[in-house]
Amino acid sequence: MKNSWDKLIQGVRKKDIRAMARLITRVENREDGWKTAMTEIYPLTGKARVFGITGSPGAGKSTLTSEIAKELADRGHTVGIIAVDPSSPFSGGALLGDRLRMQQIFTVKEIYIRSMATRGMLGGLCQAARDVIRIMDAFGKDVILIETVGVGQDEIEIVKTADRVMVVCIPGMGDGIQAIKAGVMEIADLYVINKADKPGADEVEADIQAMLSLSSDVEGDVPPVLQTSALKKQGIQQLVSALLENPSDTQKQKVKEEIRIREEILSLMEREVFRQVRSVWENDGSLQDSVSQVMQKTSDPYTIVKQMLLNHKNR
Amino acid sequence: MNQKRKIRVLVAKPGLDGHERGAHVVAYGLRDAGFEVIYTGLRQTTEQIVNAAIQEDVDVIGLSILSGAHVSLTRKVMDELKNQKAGDIMVIVGGIVPDEDIMELKEMGVREVFTAGTPISAISGFIESAIPAD
Numbered sequence: 001m002k003n004s005w006d007k008l009i010q011g012v013r014k015k016d017i018r019a020m021a022r023l024i025t026r027v028e029n030r031e032d033g034w035k036t037a038m039t040e041i042y043p044l045t046g047k048a049r050v051f052g053i054t055g056s057p058g059a060g061k062s063t064l065t066s067e068i069a070k071e072l073a074d075r076g077h078t079v080g081i082i083a084v085d086p087s088s089p090f091s092g093g094a095l096l097g098d099r100l101r102m103q104q105i106f107t108v109k110e111i112y113i114r115s116m117a118t119r120g121m122l123g124g125l126c127q128a129a130r131d132v133i134r135i136m137d138a139f140g141k142d143v144i145l146i147e148t149v150g151v152g153q154d155e156i157e158i159v160k161t162a163d164r165v166m167v168v169c170i171p172g173m174g175d176g177i178q179a180i181k182a183g184v185m186e187i188a189d190l191y192v193i194n195k196a197d198k199p200g201a202d203e204v205e206a207d208i209q210a211m212l213s214l215s216s217d218v219e220g221d222v223p224p225v226l227q228t229s230a231l232k233k234q235g236i237q238q239l240v241s242a243l244l245e246n247p248s249d250t251q252k253q254k255v256k257e258e259i260r261i262r263e264e265i266l267s268l269m270e271r272e273v274f275r276q277v278r279s280v281w282e283n284d285g286s287l288q289d290s291v292s293q294v295m296q297k298t299s300d301p302y303t304i305v306k307q308m309l310l311n312h313k314n315r
Numbered sequence: 316m317n318q319k320r321k322i323r324v325l326v327a328k329p330g331l332d333g334h335e336r337g338a339h340v341v342a343y344g345l346r347d348a349g350f351e352v353i354y355t356g357l358r359q360t361t362e363q364i365v366n367a368a369i370q371e372d373v374d375v376i377g378l379s380i381l382s383g384a385h386v387s388l389t390r391k392v393m394d395e396l397k398n399q400k401a402g403d404i405m406v407i408v409g410g411i412v413p414d415e416d417i418m419e420l421k422e423m424g425v426r427e428v429f430t431a432g433t434p435i436s437a438i439s440g441f442i443e444s445a446i447p448a449d
Contacts, residue, residue, distance in 0.1 A: 021370055
């Protein structure tokens with residue numbers, strides 16, 4: 001087992017695409033040994049820049065991602081793309097269709113695309129996404145784009161793992177702010193109004209500018225607002241240049257990094273503690289006993305949890 | 316806490332035929348059977364299909380072909396897979412395929428051929444039994 005992990009990690013170092021693809025699968029599946037594998041990958045990382053791309057369904061994120069990747073490749077970058085789509089909560093299956101809009105870059109040597117399902121992991125997806133980013137980084141991808149639909153807490157959490165986040169809006173969706181309120185606004189480092197060849201782009205831009213001027217965060221960088229048409233390949237170069245520009249506020253970046261690391265440690269710890277506690281309770285039968293007690297109405301879930309935690313501590 | 320291994324399937328349409336409905340039905344059906352389905356759309360070149368399969372580390376490639384060119388298109392895909400040292404990825408074919416061509420496809424290494432009228436459960440059942448569930 002250990003051997004084949006080693007072989008895959010060696011493959012990643014040698015820039016073998018199949019090895020990277022397989023390593024991603026096994027880490028994503030959380031096969032035994034994944035944490036050790038990531039420990040070995042970690043020192044190879046830290047060079048890539050990670051950009052998050054989010055926005056409402058139909059905003060053109062996949063097409064835009066494809067165009068951005070192509071422009072980056074033209075400028076000599078080597079690019080990894082993580083395209084996230086939701087898993088069905090019923091079957092656990094997923095239809096991953098982001099590649100449909102990326103056909104033009106399937107055979108560009110510098111670009112690696114990986115579709116990823118959310119797998120109902122309740123926050124666990126975030127960690128899986130971080131792991132995939134790191135594997136791509138270790139392989140030598142110097143820019144990594146992570147694209148998600150910006151409609152749920154999980155999706156917002158994912159793009160927060162990026163160094164910079166762009167929120168994609170489109171004209172013709174009510175007053176423009178509708179599509180991007182509640183949480184998504186706060187994470188944007190950059191706004192893109194895609195499909196700007198359609199009427200109403202300027203109005204959306206005005207809405208966003210007005211909202212930004214009301215923002216309480218008066219210090220620091222004001223997020224730029226750009227107009228693009230991914231389909232007509234307009235505004236892509238300006239967008240890529242803006243993305244690659246280094247943020248002037250290094251202090252703010254440092255604070256962001258600190259928050260990210262703290263969150264990652266906590267989330268890994270949370271899952272690990274839960275996993276260990278649960279396996280103990282399942283194995284010694286105390287979980288089953290508790291369920292029976294509640295079913296027989298001799299106890300209630302609140303008391304049970306309190307007692308089980310106490311017993312666990314005294315063990 | 317090992318998660319149950321997810322089976323990943325690439326559904327692709329090589330060549331120039333534009334009849335996409337069948338591929339859609341299969342893609343949705345396999346999703347509902349619990350697979351992760353990567354759909355890449357119409358008019359794919361051999362290289363596009365094989366690159367996508369490798370990058371996505373799929374267990375199965377499903378080719379949907381209704382143009383009549385299934386023998387030559389499939390052969391190209393099989394050759395390109397071997398070319399890129401990915402001959403171990405399982406290939407299945409669906410579409411309008413006359414009986415006499417099925418043998419030829421299987422001789423090339425295609426694991427199974429599903430013709431018109433096949434229920435989705437037959438396809439998902441076949442994939443599940445053919446992929447080791449480690």
